[in-house]
Structure formats: C-alpha cells, structure tokens
Amino acid sequence: MTGATAGGRETHLLIVDDDERIRALLRKFLIRNGFFVSCARDAAQARRLLAGLEFDLIVLDVMMPGEDGISLTRDLRRQISTPILLLTARGETADRIEGLESGADDYLAKPFEPRELLLRIAAILRRMPAADHRGPKxxxxxxxxxxxxxxxxxxxxxxxxxxxxxxxxxxxxxxxxxxxxxxxxxxxxxxxxxxxxxxxxxxxxxxxxxxxxxxxxxxxxxxxxxxxxxxxxxxxxxxxxxxxxxx
Missing domain, CATH: 1.10.10.10 (Winged helix-like DNA-binding domain superfamily/Winged helix DNA-binding domain)
Incomplete structure (x- = not known):
C-alpha cells in the first residue's frame, strides 16, 4: 500500500508507544508505505498532539507507563471519532474484548508482521466515511x-x-x-x-x-x-x- 491518501492528501497516522525503538521502526515502515506519521511517547504527549492536529487513525500501544492505552482510548472516545488500532503483547480473548469495549476499532497482538499492520490499517480506513478535511483543529x-x-x-x-x-x-x-x-x-x-x-x-x-x-x-x-x-x-x-x- 503506497501513496495512501485521505481526501486528496497523505493519510496522517499517530503512533503512540513508550518504546522508542518500536516508534522509530513503525514510523519508518509506515512512511515508506506512503503515510504521514507523527509519534508520541505516552498518553500526555498524544493528547497535546491531538489538541492541535487532525489524524486519520491512531495506532496505540496498550501497555504504557502512567495512563495506559485502554484508559486513553476510553477517554478519547468521549471527544473524537478518530479510528483507533490497539497494539498489545496481551493477546488473550478477554484482553481483546476489553480493548474493543473501550472503543477501539481493531486490536493487533504483538509480535505482528508489519504487512498485517498495513492490512489492518487499510481495512479500518476503508470503513470510514470520506471526511471533509478542513485542516487542523x-x-x-x-x-x-x-x-x-x-x-x-x-x-x-x-x-x-x-x-x-x-x-x-x-x-x-x-x-x-x-x-x-x-x-x-x-x-x-x-x-x-x-x-x-x-x-x-x-x-x-x-x-x-x-x-x-x-x-x-x-x-x-x-x-x-x-x-x-x-x-x-x-x-x-x-x-x-x-x-x-x-x-
């Protein structure tokens, strides 16, 4: 999937993960596949970015110090409708259910193949109605x-x-x-x-x-x-x- 666009522009993804190495790898991989990518190291930084920018999809790690991904997802769902894809090392059925019940659009267990991440992102974006993009908030x-x-x-x-x-x-x-x-x-x-x-x-x-x-x-x-x-x-x-x- 290259040249990903939303409304005639690059699709903007927000990656939220406390692991610097994973953030860097995901950012490099997704940019290579045509996305525009911003990164946050924790929930607090993610909130600051979301306050000033508009994103097409959030890729969010569940296991983070401080506020975890489930809590952040639950809170964001009261404010925005941006699709959220959760990433976690916990792949049990109960964990997936908790993630989806919090308001996430999909759930991907670690470790995962990068190609599968691309397919999950593409599937979520296809389900989203075309947005009238009017720039940052x-x-x-x-x-x-x-x-x-x-x-x-x-x-x-x-x-x-x-x-x-x-x-x-x-x-x-x-x-x-x-x-x-x-x-x-x-x-x-x-x-x-x-x-x-x-x-x-x-x-x-x-x-x-x-x-x-x-x-x-x-x-x-x-x-x-x-x-x-x-x-x-x-x-x-x-x-x-x-x-x-x-x-």
Whole structure:
C-alpha cells in the first residue's frame, strides 16, 4: 500500500508507544508505505498532539507507563471519532474484548508482521466515511489561537469577540490556510451565512461589495495583527483577495 491518501492528501497516522525503538521502526515502515506519521511517547504527549492536529487513525500501544492505552482510548472516545488500532503483547480473548469495549476499532497482538499492520490499517480506513478535511483543529496566530471547528478566537484563556461577519470571513479563510481567497468568494460566503450577527444587520447592504470586504478585513486585522498596518497573518493578495497565514 503506497501513496495512501485521505481526501486528496497523505493519510496522517499517530503512533503512540513508550518504546522508542518500536516508534522509530513503525514510523519508518509506515512512511515508506506512503503515510504521514507523527509519534508520541505516552498518553500526555498524544493528547497535546491531538489538541492541535487532525489524524486519520491512531495506532496505540496498550501497555504504557502512567495512563495506559485502554484508559486513553476510553477517554478519547468521549471527544473524537478518530479510528483507533490497539497494539498489545496481551493477546488473550478477554484482553481483546476489553480493548474493543473501550472503543477501539481493531486490536493487533504483538509480535505482528508489519504487512498485517498495513492490512489492518487499510481495512479500518476503508470503513470510514470520506471526511471533509478542513485542516487542523487549531491555528496559531502569534499569541492568538483560532478554533477552526467552533469559530472561536482566543488570547490565552480570554475569548476575543468577533462579529458575525468577522466569524464568517475568518472561518472561510481558515478552511484554506496559506491559499488566496478571492473577494468574490468571500462575498458569496457571506451570502450563505444564514445567521448573521444582529449587530451587523444594519450593514447587510454592504455585503455585496468588494469594498465592504476590505473594510471588514481592516476591522478583523485590528483584532488579530500586532501591527494592522503591517499584516503578518491576514495578508492581502494583490489582484485577488486575502490569505490567512498561521504560524
């Protein structure tokens, strides 16, 4: 299985194992077979990666010091639906049942043939519905953090209030970070917004003009940029529109 993709991009796997040698071997093998791979040495590091990145599948060792794989799987299932493949040296029926009951999608006993791991991963991914991949869960803009799923902007623990129009524009730009979005596309996005902020209602007549987009972007820059006159994150693309450039 080479060139593995999900939605036109490399399939991103997270390997969680406390054994550095196994992590390195799995990472090398899976990269050679076309996957994009991140690794974590324990549950705590896995949580940090999952807070900022989106993965297509998690390969998780059960026997880890501290929080074990079963406990982590059970907790993750309350938050995300990312498929999980458990790896363990315990291959008894009761252990497999416990792993599956915790919310894992499959269970592979050690030692295993690398080819079997590939087949198990492929089988899980085939069962998953095609996802509308919209990048990472969070985008960092200097000291600010933008939640791409909720549309919330934070400075540390403090939320930054965005108007309905600003939320719509930032959400559209965040769907394609690093790519130019035309003013026409932004106007169309505003037109599809079914629940505008009441405070913006009096400005609704402005939405169908490119000049209005420029005005809104100026306002948004005041909330995002250290120096709005020299934008670092919300950049103008001459002759086209705007582009969000996160850290």
């Amino acid at each position: 969070f985008l960092n803009l200097g000291p600010l953090r933008y939640d791409t799923e909720k549309g919330d902007l934070w400075h540390g623990e403090s939320p930054i209030r965005l108007t309905g129009t600003e939320q719509t524009l930032l959400r559209r730009l965040a769907r394609a970070p690093g790519e130019a979005v035309s003013r026409a596309e932004l106007i169309e996005e505003l037109g599809r917004d079914s629940a505008p902020d009441p405070a913006e209602a009096e400005r609704s007549a402005e939405h169908n003009s490119e000049r209005a987009i420029d005005v809104q972007m100026t306002r948004l820059r005041r909330k995002i940029e250290p120096d709005p006159r020299e934008p670092r994150y919300l950049q103008t693309v001459r002759g086209t529109g705007y582009m969000l450039v996160p850290d």
